[in-house]
Amino acid sequence: MTHQDLLAIAQEFGNPVYVYDASIMEAQYKRLAKAFKGVKKVQFHYAVKALSNISVLKLLHSFGCGMDTVSIQEVQLALKAGVPASDIIFTPNGVSLEELEEAAALGVQINIDNLSILEQFGAKHPKTPVCVRINPHVMAGGNTNISVGHIDSKFGISIHQVPLLARIVENTGMHINGIHMHTGSDILDIDVFLYASEILFETAAKFSNLEFIDFGSGFKVPYKEGDIETNVNELGEKLTQRFNEFCETYGKELTLAFEPGKFLVSEAGKFLTKVNVIKQTTSTVFAQVDSGFNHLIRPMLYNAQHHIENVSNPQGKERFYSVVGYICETDTFANNRRISEITEGDILAFHNAGAYCFSMASNYNSRYRPAEVLWYKGAAHLIRKRETFDDLVANQLEITIS
DSSP states (O other), X not given: OOXXXXXXXXXXXXXXXXXXEHHHHHHHHHHXXXXXXXXXXXXXXXXXXXOOOHHHHHXXXXXXXXXXXXXXXXXXXXXXXXXXXXXXXXXXXXXXXXXXXXXHHTTOEXXXXXXXXXHHHHHHOTTSOXXXXXXXXXXXXXXXXXXXXXXXXXXXXXXXXXXXXXXXXXXXXXXXXXXXXXXXXXXXXXXXXXXXXXXXXXXXXXXXXXXXXXXXXXXXXXXXXXXXXXXXXXXXXXXXXXXXXXXXXXXXXXXXXXXXXXXXXXXXXXXXXXXXXXXXXXXXXXXXXSOOTTTOOHHHHTOOOOOEEETTSTTSOEEEEEEEOSSSSOOEEEEEEXXXXXXXXXXXXXXXXXXXXXXXXXXXXXXXXOEEEEEETTEEEEEEOOOOHHHHHTTOOOOOOO
16 A cells, blocks of 8 residues: 555545555465465464454455454354354353353364363363363563463463363363463564473373364564564474474374464554644644544553554654644653654554554543454455444433433
8 A cells, every 4th residue: 555545545434544454464374374384284263353353354264264263252253254163263261161152052163271161161061172271381572461371371271280181181071172372472582482382292292182283373573663573484494393293293193273363464554543733842742643542552551662654744854753642641652753744634654553453442532433444456445434423322221310
């Protein structure tokens, strides 16, 4: 998409607006597939929580992606997008037995990450294949809010509890068909990830009827100039060799599974906002936009840095701005950032806005959530309408106040 394309989208669909480039999603999928081409059986389950629009799910499934879901609602979204139940894995955390049973009844692959529910589910449904999530007690990088493989994490069954896990499996007669781990959202050190993988292989060897090993995801993408990213080619080369060796020792060709989310959609997204006010104080020049952390919470929640570009004046002289929103509390997108000169009415584009952006949006301050647009085959397609006041009050019931 060119700057003119983005300006045309803002003009046609209003702002703020999320825009996703389908060709970038496809290119990212092909990068992953190429990196692991040496494995006979590979399955990528897209992490629906990253961006759950049905049109995006359909697009990714057309490339060959299955779906990784964490709620019964995400399971239903994937099914509505036309994804077969056999291509969906349900990997929740802390959900009820009833929700797991509901998902299992729909025919999706179940993943259980605690011994209590595992024992209950196994006792009631011993013939239903189950994957178990192991916590390797390895910190593989990323913000502490998204690092989930360390010893104090609520996620997964501790590797130190594997003997108890094995006893539950034996007592219930349940069928364990997969082993899973997820260390966190940003793999910074491939050797650390490979170390965690060895723990997973060691655990997998204790189960005789596996069909797949799921290594989670966490492929880091760059958010700013000079930012590091996961070297998927190096990871693919090293893990492929080790996985194939394990399969030979195990005596069976297993499926190598991953759950990429951010890697597939983050760089495909841009978030377009209009500058309402240029406000100069004694120390700072603020560019105040028609959005806030109600639409893009990552800078406030994760201290994430999104590159911000003035698409209305991309070649202008750079000046320093603090970009802030219109929410009635601090909602700073960028502090003292060099951006091409901004005037009121300009359109700013936030890069890397495809993952965990719209999906984490809210109606805080009773603001509407924005529209979503998919740039597909050279044209802009509206894939979610902007909310209206009717949407805000749709589920409210007024009572008589005397």
